[in-house]
Amino acid sequence: MGQPKTRxxxxxxxxxxxxxxxxxxxxxxxxxxxxxxxSLCPDWTVRGVxxxxxxxxxxxxxxxxxxxxxxxxxxRAGEFLADSTPYLDKVRAVYDRRxxxxxxxxxxxxxxxxxxxxxxxxxxxxxxxRVFDFWVHERDITTPLGRRTDDTGIPAEIALAEVENSxxxxxxxxxxxxxxxxxxxxxxxxITRQIHVKVDGRAARVDHLDDPDTTVxxxxxxxxxxxxxxxxxxxxxDTGRISWTxxxxxxxxxxxNLRFTM
Numbered sequence: 001m002g003q004p005k006t007r008x009x010x011x012x013x014x015x016x017x018x019x020x021x022x023x024x025x026x027x028x029x030x031x032x033x034x035x036x037x038x039s040l041c042p043d044w045t046v047r048g049v050x051x052x053x054x055x056x057x058x059x060x061x062x063x064x065x066x067x068x069x070x071x072x073x074x075x076r077a078g079e080f081l082a083d084s085t086p087y088l089d090k091v092r093a094v095y096d097r098r099x100x101x102x103x104x105x106x107x108x109x110x111x112x113x114x115x116x117x118x119x120x121x122x123x124x125x126x127x128x129x130r131v132f133d134f135w136v137h138e139r140d141i142t143t144p145l146g147r148r149t150d151d152t153g154i155p156a157e158i159a160l161a162e163v164e165n166s167x168x169x170x171x172x173x174x175x176x177x178x179x180x181x182x183x184x185x186x187x188x189x190x191i192t193r194q195i196h197v198k199v200d201g202r203a204a205r206v207d208h209l210d211d212p213d214t215t216v217x218x219x220x221x222x223x224x225x226x227x228x229x230x231x232x233x234x235x236x237x238d239t240g241r242i243s244w245t246x247x248x249x250x251x252x253x254x255x256x257n258l259r260f261t262m
Contacts, residue, residue, distance in 0.1 A: 006124040007158065009110055013102045015155040016127060019134035020057075020095040022149075023050065026141065027088055040140040040230045049137050054091050055080040056130070061097040068113040068120035128158050135159040136228050139221070143231070151190045151221045160191055160220055163227045164205070166260050167195055170227065172203030174257045181247075183254060184212040191220035214246035216254045229259035 007015070027050060039049045058080035059072045083090050110124030117129060135155050142149050150156075163170075167185075171177045177199050185195040196209040218226075222241045225231045233256040236242045244251025 006110060006122065007128060007154070009105060009107050009124075011154050012110070012124060012127050012131070012158075013105065015131045015153075015158055016102060016134070017099060018153070018155050019131060019138070020099065022138055023053065023134070024092060024095060026138065026147075027091055034145055037145060040143055040225075041137075044140075046141050046145070049140050050091065051081060053134055053137050054094050056133070057098050058094045060130075061094060061101060064109060065112050065114035065123050065126070067115075069115060071115045129162065131155055131158045132162040136224065136230065139225060140230060143225070156191055156220065159224055160187075160193070163224055163260075164195060166227075167197055167205050168203045170258060170260045171197040171254070172199065174260060175250075175254045176257070177203055177250060177254075181250065182206075182209050182212045182214075183250060184209055184215045185223065185254075186215055186217045187220045187223055188217060189219055193220070212246065214244055214250040214254065216242065216244045216251055218242040223258070226255075226258040228261055233258075 030046065035045070035047045037046050039046050041049060044052065055077035059074050059076045063072050080090065080094065110122065112123040114121055114123040114126045116126045136159060139149060171183055177183055177197065179199050179201065182198040187193045196206045196212065197203055198206050198209065218241060222236055226233060226236065237255055242255045244255060
């Protein structure tokens, strides 16, 4: 199976605007103690997470790629952090600039060759990775603070797609599924999906499995957070948020070794 095609301009624009709106609302509602709370990223407080995602958007403000090897001007991240403007004002100013950038984008812009964190690609794919980054980092804040999030819709679909794109690597290299074996991930919601992987020389996603050796069941948010190394697998197993049927050894390895990024 090939990788999913790039989302439409309207979907990418809407997803990023949703991310900006979510961070706007979150920042406006955080207490002083919550700003200093530990996020799911070991090196960052809540403030550190907001610094990270917003400074990258500041770098991308007004920038369009000219080729697949030249990155955005990342030095501008430091300019954002050093800016003495009241914090919420400067965060919102960055998102407002980016909303203006998105409004001016064309389909041709999405197809531009672009540097990406994972290698050469297109600007549309880069923007999808930005949605993924925002979606995961929002939950890096809300999960430890016990705040509810909307885990449905296009932003969640894009975040899940980033994991799906690497599912062969995850199952083959991280889980270590043996040759000839098969595995199904049954995602029960908020995004419902079955992701099937079979090892025939190498692990690869397939359209259908009649009788997988193991079926791992979890919700889509737990699945993404485990794949990003954000939450403790043992705790998810203990609470029943991830479980499996079939080959017990494969199921146990799959539940504990989904992490492919951090």
